[in-house]
Amino acid sequence: MFHQITTSLPNQTTSLFTRHEPSNISPILLSPHSRLRIRKLLSGSPRNRSSIAGKIPPAVVMAETVVVFDFDRTIIDGDSDRWVVTQMGLTQLFEELRPTLSWNSLMDRMMLELHSQGKTPSDIAECLHKAPIHPRIVAAIKSAHTLGCDLRIISDANQFFIEWILEHHDLLGCFSQIDTNRTVIDEEKRLRIFPYHDLSSPHDCNLCPLNMCKGLVIDQIRAIAAESGRRRFIYLGDGSGDYCPTLRLSKGDHVMPRKNYPLWKRICSNQTLIKAEIHEWSNGEELEKILLHLINTRTTEEITIDNGNHLGR
Numbered sequence: 001m002f003h004q005i006t007t008s009l010p011n012q013t014t015s016l017f018t019r020h021e022p023s024n025i026s027p028i029l030l031s032p033h034s035r036l037r038i039r040k041l042l043s044g045s046p047r048n049r050s051s052i053a054g055k056i057p058p059a060v061v062m063a064e065t066v067v068v069f070d071f072d073r074t075i076i077d078g079d080s081d082r083w084v085v086t087q088m089g090l091t092q093l094f095e096e097l098r099p100t101l102s103w104n105s106l107m108d109r110m111m112l113e114l115h116s117q118g119k120t121p122s123d124i125a126e127c128l129h130k131a132p133i134h135p136r137i138v139a140a141i142k143s144a145h146t147l148g149c150d151l152r153i154i155s156d157a158n159q160f161f162i163e164w165i166l167e168h169h170d171l172l173g174c175f176s177q178i179d180t181n182r183t184v185i186d187e188e189k190r191l192r193i194f195p196y197h198d199l200s201s202p203h204d205c206n207l208c209p210l211n212m213c214k215g216l217v218i219d220q221i222r223a224i225a226a227e228s229g230r231r232r233f234i235y236l237g238d239g240s241g242d243y244c245p246t247l248r249l250s251k252g253d254h255v256m257p258r259k260n261y262p263l264w265k266r267i268c269s270n271q272t273l274i275k276a277e278i279h280e281w282s283n284g285e286e287l288e289k290i291l292l293h294l295i296n297t298r299t300t301e302e303i304t305i306d307n308g309n310h311l312g313r
């Protein structure tokens with residue numbers, strides 16, 4: 001069942017929108033080259049990442065909430081792969097090769113093409129900085145982080161694209177983990193993109209592409225989150241790849257599909273399969289309003305579940 005949220009945001013939350021957290025991470029991310037040296041450090045646990053960024057843990061208001069974002073057409077308005085392909089003049093080659101390669105392999109091939117044209121990873125990063133992102137989504141992410149939520153990304157884009165865009169908008173430090181296709185810059189300074197899953201031991205999910213099953217990723221996140229007492233999930237996405245993780249959400253969780261996009265259409269086709277509460281959104285203002293309302297509000301059902309847990313101890 002779809003839930004409409006009409007309540008206005010509490011003043012306390014509104015006042016957080018303009019807050020800009022100090023970030024000590026930017027100076028060491030100035031070039032893709034220096035970035036690579038710290039990637040290994042950053043790829044560890046969320047705790048490692050926070051300490052590297054020098055962040056002081058935010059006030060823990062809703063510490064039990066994990067917010068999982070898709071990236072393309074959810075955090076940014078469009079698709080980062082398509083953005084780079086069109087902005088860097090690869091549309092024709094991309095369309096020619098599209099029938100012959102998986103999306104993941106095709107994007108790796110596009111990066112090799114850019115290298116052969118003399119384009120560097122810095123040129124790609126500069127292009128990524130111009131990718132449109134709605135200001136209210138930037139604000140929503142910063143507010144959710146300040147409120148103490150554990151923010152994560154599961155995306156079929158890639159590490160290089162996502163991290164450069166987030167860093168440009170001072171958002172990288174808000175996320176404890178980003179699960180996406182791996183990237184490296186090789187010795188010839190070529191950006192290479194690799195599948196998230198090891199293709200030699202393929203997953204058996206028939207809903208997802210071979211390189212990434214987001215449902216498997218969210219299962220892992222849920223298992224780890226449960227150990228630290230985080231048990232309420234809010235999942236935001238737009239694409240057909242977001243349907244698999246949506247099916248794995250439980251009662252008491254929330255899914256926020258972007259209205260009129262493939263995930264929303266799939267959910268609408270049979271809502272009885274979805275255990276989480278469904279909250280549709282169309283633009284940055286709606287995403288911000290609904291997300292912060294959910295973070296600040298606990299449903300009767302959640303309180304009941306929580307009381308049940310207390311009684312069971």
Ligand SMILES: [Mg+2]
Pocket residue numbers: 070071072073074237238239
């Ligand atoms: Mg998407």
Ligand SMILES: [Zn+2]
Pocket residue numbers: 205206207208212213214215216244245
């Ligand atoms: Zn799957």
